[in-house]
Amino acid sequence: MNRREAERSQPAPEAEAIERTRTQVDRLCWTGILLGLAFTMTNVQSFAAAGAATWSLPWWAAWLLDPMVSLVLLAVLRAEQATARYGIRTGGWVRGAKWFTLAATYVMNTWQAFADASAALVVLHSVPPLVVFVAAEAVTDLRDKLGEAARGTVVNAGEHPAPDEEPAPKRRVSFEEYLDRARSAWVPGTDVTPAWVREVSGCSRGLSSRLAATLAEEVRG
Known part of the structure; x- marks a missing residue:
């Protein structure tokens, strides 16, 4: 491989910058999702414990409910993100699982706030599940769009010929x-x-x- 070919094989600086941005956005979104789910854990545990004595078996078992729902949700989100990269659309069961786990997390997290008729508590306990929902819908689309932008910069960079080269005539694709x-x-x-x-x-x-x-x-x- 000569020097010119080696230079062409290197990714464009713009593509590298977009790829770094995509990685940062992906990590920040997933960090926000994990923190949101962690915030809801104590409220869901309190909902599931239903006043059981602290350190009792029902009290300990209540801690399992939120991770059970959250792990299924995270698995579905990761699978959707992977399949979206290849243009494969998931089925109705996958979408249903995501919406059901998100709805279950929201209901269990805000049940007591609605029961107490406290607007402040409703807002407080609604924000984390809603942030998780919005981030879950946005993270896949953001990753795909940034990937398209990176590929576009590579294509555009490859269209410019070297100063001492004549551009090859473009053949019409049938x-x-x-x-x-x-x-x-x-x-x-x-x-x-x-x-x-x-x-x-x-x-x-x-x-x-x-x-x-x-x-x-x-x-x-």
Whole structure:
């Protein structure tokens, strides 16, 4: 590999900066989610203990309820984040599990506040579960968008020829070539959408709908 090729193989500085930002955003969001779930633990334990004597068996067992729900929620969130990177949409059971665990955490955390009819306590105990919910929905989308931005900077950087080189003429990519790219990227369970087709084939927005319809018809056939 000569020097010019080695330079081209290095990621663009903008892409490196975006990748660092994506890592920081991912870590901050997950830290906020974990802290929010940790905050709710004592309230859920108090809800589950229902006045049981401190250090009694029911009191200890009540500490298991919140981690049980939180671990399932974290597993679902991590799985959604991983599958979203490959354009794979999760099913209804996955979404249902996420919404049910988030709703369960909210209800158990605010039950006593609503029972006491205390607006201040309702707000206090509503904020952490709602932050967890918002962060859970945003973290995957933020990671994907920052990933797209990083890939865009790499593509743009690669389009500029070296000073002593003439740019190679761009060859028009045919419909069939785009379709072949999408075919090779498709795996069972993939939701064939125009956005997914654009991501895997590099086609234009105007062409992606027709490509998605064609490939979806082939898959159904």
